[in-house]
Amino acid sequence: MDVLIERCAGIDIGKDEVVACVRTPAPEGRGRRKQTRTFATFTSSLEAMADWFAAEGVRAIAMEATGSYWKPVWYVLEDRQGQGPGQGQGWELMLVNAHHVKILPGRKTDVLDAEWLAELLEHGLLRGSFVPPPVIRQLRDLTRYRKRLIQDHTSECQRIQKTLEDAGIKLDSVASDVLGVSGRAMLAALVAGERDPNVLAELAKGRLRKKIPALRQALRGRFTAHHATLIGLSLEHTGYLEGAIARLDDRVDTLFATHTGPDRDGRDGIPFARARDRLDTITGVGKRAAETIIAEIGVDMTRFPTAAHLASWAGLAPGNNITGGRRGSGKTTTGDVWLTDILVQCAWSAARTRDTYLSAQFWRLARRIGKKKAAVAVAHSILVISWHLLSGDCDYTDLGGDYFTRRNTDRQRDRLVGQLHNLGYRVTLDKTA
Numbered sequence: 088m089d090v091l092i093e094r095c096a097g098i099d100i101g102k103d104e105v106v107a108c109v110r111t112p113a114p115e116g117r118g119r120r121k122q123t124r125t126f127a128t129f130t131s132s133l134e135a136m137a138d139w140f141a142a143e144g145v146r147a148i149a150m151e152a153t154g155s156y157w158k159p160v161w162y163v164l165e166d167r168q169g170q171g172p173g174q175g176q177g178w179e180l181m182l183v184n185a186h187h188v189k190i191l192p193g194r195k196t197d198v199l200d201a202e203w204l205a206e207l208l209e210h211g212l213l214r215g216s217f218v219p220p221p222v223i224r225q226l227r228d229l230t231r232y233r234k235r236l237i238q239d240h241t242s243e244c245q246r247i248q249k250t251l252e253d254a255g256i257k258l259d260s261v262a263s264d265v266l267g268v269s270g271r272a273m274l275a276a277l278v279a280g281e282r283d284p285n286v287l288a289e290l291a292k293g294r295l296r297k298k299i300p301a302l303r304q305a306l307r308g309r310f311t312a313h314h315a316t317l318i319g320l321s322l323e324h325t326g327y328l329e330g331a332i333a334r335l336d337d338r339v340d341t342l343f344a345t346h347t348g349p350d351r352d353g354r355d356g357i358p359f360a361r362a363r364d365r366l367d368t369i370t371g372v373g374k375r376a377a378e379t380i381i382a383e384i385g386v387d388m389t390r391f392p393t394a395a396h397l398a399s400w401a402g403l404a405p406g407n408n409i410t411g412g413r414r415g416s417g418k419t420t421t422g423d424v425w426l427t428d429i430l431v432q433c434a435w436s437a438a439r440t441r442d443t444y445l446s447a448q449f450w451r452l453a454r455r456i457g458k459k460k461a462a463v464a465v466a467h468s469i470l471v472i473s474w475h476l477l478s479g480d481c482d483y484t485d486l487g488g489d490y491f492t493r494r495n496t497d498r499q500r501d502r503l504v505g506q507l508h509n510l511g512y513r514v515t516l517d518k519t520a
Contacts, residue, residue: 088210089210090119090209090210091209091210091211092146092147092208092209092211093111093112093146093209094109094110094111094112094143094144094145094146094147095109095110095145095146095147095148095149095205095208095209096108096109096110096140096143096145096147096148096149096205096208097110097148097149097150097200097201097202097203097204097205097206097207097208098148098149098150098151098160098201098204099150099151099197099198099200099201099204100150100151100153100156100157100160101128101153101156101197102128102156103127103128104125104126104127104128104197105125105126105128105133105136105160106123106124106125106126106197106198106200106201107123107124107125107126107136107139107140107201108121108122108123108198108201108202108204108205109121109122109123109139109140109143109145109205110205110206110209111143111144119209121202121205122143123198123201123202124136124139125197128156128159128160130159130163133159133160133163133164134163136163137163137164137167140164140178141167145178146178146179147178147179147181147208148164148178148179148180148181148208149181149182149183149204149205149207149208149213149215150180150181150182150183150204151182151183151184151185151188151200151204152182152183152184152185152216153185157182161180161182161218164178164180165180168180180215180218181208181213181215182215182216182218183204183213183214183215183216184216187213187214188203188204188207188213217390217391217400219385220385220387222342222346223381223382223385225342226339226342226378226381226382227382227383227425229335229338229339229342229382230339230378230379230382230383230425231382231425232335233332233335233336233339234379234425236328236331236332236335237332239328240325240328240329240332243321243324243325243328244265244266244325246317246321247265247266247274247318247321247322247325248265250314250317250318250321251265251308251314251318253314254308254309254310254311254314255307255308255309255310256277256305256306256308256310257304257305257308258270258273258274258302258305258306260305261295261298261301261302261305262295262298262302266325267295268292268293269290269291269292269293269295271322272290272292273287273290273291273306274318274322275322276290277310277314277315277318278315278318278319278322280315282310284302284303284304284305284306284307285303287302287306288302288303288306336375339378342359343359343360343363343378343381344359344360346358346359347359348362348385348386348387356386356387357386357477357480359381359386361480362381362386362477363377363378363381364377365476365477365480365481365482365483366380366381366473366476366477368476368482368483369433369469369472369473369476369483370437370440370443370444370445370446370483370485371433371434371435371436371437371438371440371445371469372433372436372437372469373433373436376429376432376433379425379426379429380426380429380430380473383401383423383425383426383429384397384401384426384473384477386477388474388477388478391474393474394470394471394474394475397470397471397474398467398470398471399420399422400422400423401422401423401426401427401430401470402419402420402421402422402423402424402427403419403422403427403430403463403466403467403470404419404420404467405419405467419463426470427466430466430467430469430470431462431463431466433466433469434449434462434463434464434465434466434469435462437449437465437469438450438453438458438461438462438465441488442487442488442489443485443487443488444485444486444487444488444490445465445468445469446488447487447488447489447490447491448461448464448465448468448491449461449462449464449465451491452464452465500516504516
């Protein structure tokens, strides 16, 4: 095969050491020369590896996506981009899927893996994965951590309700939000030692005061010091989590307010805040959901040539499995689970709206394939819409809940006439002026 990249390197990554193989033209001008060295994963050793690559004039580097161990290696080499020899062009970094470059079974060592990567790279047989720029990586860390904290907060709320149930306190049967203003006041009073249901019920605020008689019954139980200890610790934990989530929200807001996407076609890049507001116009997508979507895919859609490429990368594209003329399962692949999760949540939210395109699409599909699959299909539509909004820097225009009816009026007419015939009616149609 032809050599497309004369000076390249492949890196096999482990937790404690990395093996690097550099392939360059042989000194005599015939054939290829390969050099393989092992480096520790300490920053100083990785910098020494980068110096070696620069001295050899390496122009392209490939490494496998191995857990989170590839990140320190990538960051060190990323910082050295543009500082290479010659004309200062540096090297191109490529992160590849380990399943796509799996070596043949049998002889397998770290050295052979590194040499195999370098050989594939020099022949142009590798395809790089999407690695977002540094600011998007920061947003990913923040939004993913925020989601984990929100999940912990939800678990702590459920733990409080379980403890109250054990104590015979039925507060959640009367109050819709146990951790609302009224609920927190009652829980704090219980922890402080108050047991009189009349006194506790009088702590209700706002519209909950209409339910004071029911609260008096719900707050009578066998709440002991043991329950007070558990509830007190849970309230402290929820307070800490709420403060941490608020700090993450502030940090995310700061990044969105101060950063702009890369230039495209000579125009100014899209500010992150404006891109978030664009996505916020989509049915079912709120501000925080829009932030999460941008944190996963970025604002530069030139990385994805079409919306179909983005959907395939995210694991939301229908599967294509045809062999022998028979179509197999069309199940979606595994992609960015964080992105898929938030898009499916947005799809369920859109399904609960009225007279919108996404809601009509959901219920139209749900009758045929079920609600869960319909939610995935709507999530795919939301992702495609996001690609178009970010590519065109425009707001979302809803097609309306009657879009599918307007798209094929003859079919809708025939369906309704058929239903009337099945009910025993004879129908004569006269078109209005």
